[in-house]
Amino acid sequence: MENEAVDQEQDATGRRRLRRRVLVASVAGCAVLGGALALLPSGPGPARPPAPAPGARALTAVTSGVPAALPDLAVLIERRERQVRAHPRDAVSWAVLGGAYVEQGRRTAQPAYYAKAEKALRASLEARSRNADALSGMAALANARRDFGAALTWAEAALKADPKQWTAYPQLIDAHTGLGHDKAAGRALDRLLKLRSGPAVQAWAAAVYRDRGQHEDAAAALSDAAAGAAAPAERAAYLERAGQLAFERGDLDEALRHFRQAVRLDPDQRAALAGQGRALAALGRTTEALTAYRAALARQPSPEYALELGELYESMGLGQAARVQYDLLRERAARAAAAGVDEELVLGRFEADHGDAESAVRRLRAEWRRQPGIAVADALGWALHRAGEDEEALTFARRATDRAKGGAVRSALYSCHLGMIERELGREGPARRHLQEALRISPRFSPTLVPRAEEALRELGEPSMEDVPDFEEWSAGE
Secondary structure (H helix, E strand, C coil), rough: CCCHHHHHHHHHHHHHHHHHHHHHHHHHHHHHHHHHHCCCCCCCCCCCCCCHHHHHHHHHHHHHHHCCCHHHHHHHHHHHHHHHHCCCCHHHHHHHHHHHHHHHHHHCCCHHHHHHHHHHHHHHHHHHCCCHHHHHHHHHHHHHCCCCCHHHHHHHHHHHCCCCCHHHHHHHHHHHHHHHHHHHHHHHHHHHHHHHCHHHHHHHHHHHHHHHCCCCHHHHHHHHHHCCCCCHHHHHHHHHHHHHHHHHCHHHHHHHHHHHHHHHHHCCCCCHHHHHHHHHEEEEEEEHHHHHHHHHHCCCHHHHHHHHHHHHHHHHHHHHHHHHHHHHHHHHHHHHHCCCCHHHHHHHHHHHHHHHHHHHHHHHHHHHCCCCCHHHHHHHHHHHHHHHCHHHHHHHHHCCCHHHCCCCCHHHHHHHHHHHHHHHHHHHHHHCCCCCCCHHCCCCCCCCCHHHHHHHHHCCCCCCHHCCHHHHHHHCHH
């Protein structure tokens, strides 16, 4: 009997263990099933695919003409370098590698990447001559180097090889803009819009709208582009452009908000760091502005950022600190020129205000002959003014602000330059009007020019009836 009782107790214990195992298994199964169900969409439609790997993200970005994150680019470059070492006649991989190098050089202001890009893209063309991807990449490289004539040639060749190569159209737009072909840039945008839609196209449309003076349309297009961007780095790039646009129209708080959001999304968004410096300086938050500029320059040693930081130091009365930045500007511009990058515009602007005005005129005359864009017209006009040649300066300053000749950009800088030249020539009415316009567009657009414009307006005083221009003079001034 005792043995029988023991056997019964053991059987009961075994049954209890079995029930516990069944229960545990059931709970685990429910958890797995629940987890699987949680991954399924709650409503109709396909499940969201997993996020692509870094190299795949960069590949999508580079081949689609959109900004890519620097770490992703590094992964893509490393993989494609391995691929072309193993398969040196792989035209597609060479083209992708060249495009990635262009983007890396543009994002880091390291011109050595451009030489690598050219080598890779030419290797792609050697492997397959009628190669729209490599031709479009060469156009992007030329634009990055500010060689707009070459960019136009390469972009047209890409479209001849493949009329549906939509990524060639943004390069065509950039090239036409740099050459002062505003109507051709608009036609290129129209063709792009027929071929493609999406955030990248909206961002390119915004650039054309901005050049036409349509700031509201440009802002709306950039807002849509940022909202539809697929990756943080892409969205950050569009927010940075929105910040630039807000700064140009004098909305400093909105500009700063866009720049900061861009940096939060992509800490490698160096242009947005510099944008923060620009906006903070205009808001009078000088210490924060200096910190932002220094961070941007440490990561992206752009001559333009060095000029902006130098001018900020100069406005603070820190001449020695400004000269350090100007020396850095010259050094970086020389290094870029050695790698085939055209920095004549920023060098001309620098020399006109802080160096040798005659040298600025020589540089910018040559630049105007090569690529007569609106930015060059404004810079050359100002350099001529600084060199004492105001009659000729007026011709170029008017061109930069003449809507009929492509000068539709609402730029406080351009209006200020025009007003200061007119004042020197004794044209007080137009000078007052254009200086007031500059400060109305953006009251704090420059730490060095704004005080001079305000002083000029005080000296001009209130207008009199003698200042009212006749219709012919007003038309010429506009």
